[in-house]
Amino acid sequence: MSVPRPRSESARQAVLEAMRAAVSSSGYEAVTIEGLAEAAGVSKQTIYRWWPSKAAILGEALLEGALPLVDLPMTDDLAADLRTLFTTQDDDTVALARALISVTATDPEVGAVLDERLAAPLREWTKARLARAADAGEVRPDVDAAVVADQLIAIGSYNALLGKPLDRAKADALSDLVLRGIAAIPS
Secondary structure, three states: OOOOOOOOHHHHHHHHHHHHHHHHHHOHHHOOHHHHHHHHOOOHHHHHHHOOOHHHHHHHHHHHOOOOOOOOOOOOOHHHHHHHHHOOOOHHHHHHHHHHHHHHHHOHHHHHHHHHHHHHHHHHHHHHHHHHHHHOOOEOOOOOHHHHHHHHHHHHHHHHHHOOOOOHHHHHHHHHHHHHHHEOOOO
16 A cells, blocks of 8 residues: 655645636636646646545635635615625626535535634624614614624525526615614614
């Protein structure tokens, strides 16, 4: 029985950098193992020996590199901010989200780290945005921002699983639904 050779750190870094570059330039769906191997200067066998899937490579690449974060809106119009939040996904973002869901489903440790790095900014934005809305009398002060954030994440994740960005009409309907659920009760 042969003993597996240890990973070459420079080859590993080259593959991870190739993944980050490929996702940035072409989107996740366009990434191939062949293309990664060529860009990294390694064999396909090297990649297959170290990672079970391209999603696993993406997970490791994102854990060690910069994550693509969306600049979330914070205007004086909560409904518009929610609609913008729901419509920030394009085809590339949806493909990336699907890949991240795949990584989190197959590797709970990587999934937990990605959740913290990707979901924490949305939770913080939601907390700050709903606090502003509560101060303005638009939202009940007892609304749990973490629960609302988790629902926003769930909506985005479900839509990513469907494989297409939300259209404007669905974003409007979802924004209205969320707002009705958290709206301040008139006195």
